[in-house]
Amino acid sequence: MESVGSIIMYVIIALSIIVFSVLTVTTRKILRSATYLLFTLFATAALYFKLDYEFLGAVQIAVYAGGIVVLFVFSILLTSHPGHSSEKLVSRKRVLGLSLAVATLVIAGYALISRCSVMFASLPAMDNPDMKTIGETLMGTGHGQYLLPFEAISVLLLACIIGGVVVARKR
């Protein structure tokens, strides 16, 4: 049995995730879309905090909310004329998208509900992973430790930096 505060917390988080997600894809102004995305990401971060993954939540805020959304905003400002609202959706397209989304929802939802036992497991107790553990896991080379992916990611990031510079450079 969870505390009421926790439930209220959950409701707020869940609602904001749902509402902002829907708003993100339905608003016609692209800048607003980015803003709603920001809120969705914040809500996700909150969710991570609620699940006791503080580090992950912090990363989510710093990288996603802080980095990616800013990138989005910059690029939107670079590429669209201020005040310009996006085109009206073609109804055929909307039907296609909607049908796909709803179908996904139905099938995946049905799968969620019917896969009973796991879905209704309650929250087990857990110690918050402290920074030392996280650091060791990230930098270790043993079993269940992630030095290699970490390095791979770092190379990937480097490649992206270079790629981004090359692609976006003015010729």
Added chain:
Amino acid sequence: MDITVIYYLVPSLIMFCCGVYGFVTRKNMIAMLISLELMLNSVDINFVVFNRYLFPGQLEGMFFTLFAIAIAAAETALAIAIIINIFRASKNIDVTDVTKMKF
């Protein structure tokens, strides 16, 4: 009332569906990219939730998310670079105009 796994998975699923909807319907490439982020984010949530509920002593899900975020960041940066380049070339970032890759 227990907040069980499914309580987290349903918002995540809705988020994913929104992403799908947005990706298929929007014409603006940045908007599509935003929808993509939604989908990625929903997947991240699933990882974290499963990790937290089913394997609380381990950190695999969390790290997967961590790396996913990093990759998402990289990918976004690159995608935006490409988009800006396209914008430079055609003053337009509608995906319907970028059909050079056909056939």
Added chain:
Amino acid sequence: MDITLPLLILVIPLFMFLLLGLCGMKMSHRLAGTLGTLGMGTVLVLSYITALTYFYSGAPEFITQAGERLQYTVFNVTWLQFTDSLVIRLGFLLDPISAMMLIVIPTISFMVHLYSLGYMRDHHGVYEHGFQRFYAFLSLFSFSMLGLVVATNIFQMYIFWELVGASSYLLIGFYYKKPSAVSASKKAFIVTRFADLGFLIGILILSFYTGTFNFADLTSAPVDGIANVSQVSLTTAEGIKAMFTNSPAPMFMGASVMTWALVLIFMGGMGKSAMMPLHIWLPDAMEGPTPVSALIHAATMVVAGVYLVARLFPLYLMETAALDIIVVVGALTAFYAAMVACTQIDIKRVLAFSTISQIAFMMVSLGVARPEFHHGLGYMAGMFHLFTHAMFKALLFLCAGALIHAIGSNDYTAMHGLRKYMPITHITFLIGCLAIAGIIPFAGFFSKDEILTACFGHSIVWYIWMSLVAGLTAFYMFRLYYLIFWWKEHKVHDPHHAPHDQPWTMTLPLVILAAISCVAGFVPFGFLVTWNGKPMFEGHASFFTNLEHLDWSVAGISLAVAIIAILIATAMYKKENPLPEKMRNALPRLWDWCYHRFYWDELYQFITHKIIFGCICKPIAWFDRHIIDGAMDGLAYVTNKASVAIKGFQSGKIQMYVWFYLAGALLLGAITVICLI
């Protein structure tokens, strides 16, 4: 017997061919011609020595105490080994007929070599283009023909058979810039090739049943894969026959397999010896230089078919059905060719048809030969006629060559009245005509008389038929003779440019051959060449043996027929008169048919061009291009269309890609859900 001489007989012409063929262009014309002639002269001497040694040395390997002549294999080298017993060997077989051919071929060949020295240059002494090539080909031909006659096995014979065919092709097409010569050579080669197909299949059948190619094995006692039989007496071939009759399938389509084999082999002979209906190449082959016609298409190569039948004669005796076919084919051909010869205006064509007719005589003679009658007289007569015919027909051709060289045309219409201008040619031609007409004492009389006697012994019908043909022979030869040498010349020749006898290189062969034609009839063939090697008569051979053994009832009749025919010819053609025209008008249809050679060529033209090219080759080529190729192209086309049809999916619209991707994933998900839950 030492193998050096026989080996040299084959090697010298081959070497001459290679020498003249490879280095001929670097030599002067005179050197090339002299070399070729000298080479052939050497071969002449060597083969005379070999043949005379065989006939007259009396060595035990050649002749038994009882006077029976043996087959002697001088050497026999393995050339190609198919199986343990089926081996092609290259060897040198001496027996009466090959020894006889060793006299005929080099004689004629040498004469032709000599003659060509004069013939192959124009009146100003300029050599013809390709003179060296001509001598090279002549040497090649001599080599092949000698190899053919001394073959120890049927496959060796086939090999050289093909080679003579090829050299004939090359020589007929010697004037390769003339389209008619080209097509004549092509025709000759293809027709004989077609006949060789029969020959080949016949060999295959024969060798399958008997397990051997060797003549020695085939024409003697039973064998099972005996190798290297060097000395076998010419006995019967019952064993071979038994091999056929004892096999599981002795009959095929109403005739015995052995008959089939022998008839198919005879088909090869029909092609080479220009028997009807495969005769059509020979008249056209006259497009070649005249010495070539004399050598190849009168004296030697065209009798290869006769030689082949004679070679396998013991086998043919086992299957008289095959011999009967030979008689029928020969008799029809003889008559046909004689009829046609009466109407031709090209002197070489007349001679060509005459050759066909005479070879048919030999064939008939072989066909009617039976041991029961006069110890196989027909065989001896056929060989005898082959011998004498080679001499006088070569003579006639060389005379014709001299005429053509002098006049520059093949038509007798351009000649007339040449007896005053070319006396030597005139006399020698007359001797040739008398010989072929069968006037005593010239060569043809004896051999033809023997043939008619043999026919008489076989069946009275064929006897009458062949006598009629003999009469026709005398008629058309004298028709030709009168038309060329008598009549009044059309134009008065300028005394400085009048036709005249040719240089000695050309007249000497004429004189020699004429002399041979006069005396060849007295060669005691009955003692030398018989089907089983035993002499036909008791006693000793002498110069008058042939006269003594004449059957005067037959000889008298044939002589009378010949003289009557000559008289008719004299009456009709000695002077220009309306009789020929009247006769022609009396039977216009017959004359037309004869003149057009009974339309055989047109028939062949129709079959080859319309049926084979038009109805087989073209449709097959069309089928290949449009059906087979079309199917492959169609496959490619369908693939192409299909890919064009589905390339619309690659619209470049990313959202559609994603939609399809997600829909697909969803579908899979749905299936998973439905199946698992």
Added chain:
Amino acid sequence: MFSNILIYFVVIPLLMLAGLAICRNIRQIRAVAVTGSLALTALSVWLLLDYLALRAAGETAPMLYTGTWTWFAPLHINLAVGVDGISIAMLILSSIILLTGSFASWKIEPHTKDFFLWLILLSTGVFGFFISIDLFTMFMFYEVALIPMYLLIGVWGSGNKNYSAMKLTLMLMGGSAFLMLGLIGIYYHSAPAGQPLTWNLLQIAQNASISEGWQYFLFPMTFVGFGVLGAMFPFHTWSPDGHASAPTAVSMLHAGVLMKLGGYGCFRVAIYLMPQAAEELAWIFLILTGISVVYGAFSACVQTDLKYINAYSSVSHCGLVLFAILMLNTTAMTGAIMQMLSHGLMTALFFALIGMIYGRTHTRDIRLMGGLMKIMPFLAVCYVIAGMASLGLPGLSGFVAEMTIFVGSFKAGMADYLAGEGSLRLVFTIIACCSIVITAVYILRVVGKLLLGPVYDEHHLTLTDATWWERTSTVVLIICVAAIGCFPNFFESLIKFTFSPSIFAVIGMN
């Protein structure tokens, strides 16, 4: 590894490739090509002599000079080599044609270097194929030989070259798809249950563990797979177009050597490894190949393009190879190999001559040429010799090969007929015999129209005769053709050893 002489048949071409890569001008390229192919020729002749010496010393193993080097152990893929008389004959043929082909493409333009690179790569595949006894490496080399063909025709070809190159490549690739299926099938049945599988030909033949049911499936696969390359009816249509478009040396190598890969593979893989199926299913392919023989010949009669004539003639002659192989007796199969040698040499000669004539007159249409004998006597005489070899003149190679085949097939046919097993073989033997007449028709037709008669085109009067490198190329080939034709027993005995019942199971079955 390098102590095995056979490896050098692959090493030398590879060295040639390396050498070509650093060549700077056409003289160096020619030097590399000629030196390399001379080395290969010398090597193969030395191999021949050494092989004969070994055999004379009493070696009875089916293959000599065997060697095996592991390549990929989990799948039992080895680099396994070994040769018998037939492979040696094929190696000699390949090296001679490579040599003469190098001479024939003395002046190839443009991209001379690339042309030779691809040509040598192709011959690497060919040599590798003939020395391999491991099915996998065999197949690999086979593919190596096929692929360069596309570029060689597509880039240096003439006429409708893109179409032809594509058609040729696709059809041969289609064939090798069948082949690969067949080979993999063989691999999975290569050993009795429980024993390690193998790709090695000799071991597979020794194990004889492919069940009859599987043989019925795998035999057609492999036979058709190789048969496509051997121009078996109805899979022959790549050949006329391909040959017509290919440059001279490529036509030579392709018709002379590559088509032999088909025949070689058919007996080395299909018949050798699957004797029961070969015995039972031979009739299907007998019909097809028998049709090829006359069909190709008839088609050749009405073609007007020299290369088409020769390509159809190749269909006919190569059909005879497969036809004879299917007779399944020593004589006919020996004849088949003789025919492969003979056809390889004489068709290479033909294509070389056609290339030279085309290079001068710029047309291959026989209706637009005539009287070339007067203009270029050397080439014309060589053409006549090639034609005579093709129509089976004794003394040249065609005769001995065809006669061996006919004697052998007639024997097989009569044996069937007398044993009451139907007369199919007999009938088709006789039909195949007819091809000697049809061959004469189309060869003489070409000779008559092209070389003899009056000069058709006045412009041709100024053309020159063969240059020294062209003479070298043709003379070498003619000497080889004549050598086989004059001394056939040498080659027969070289080949015949393999076709003994103790080695070739199927022969013992008859």
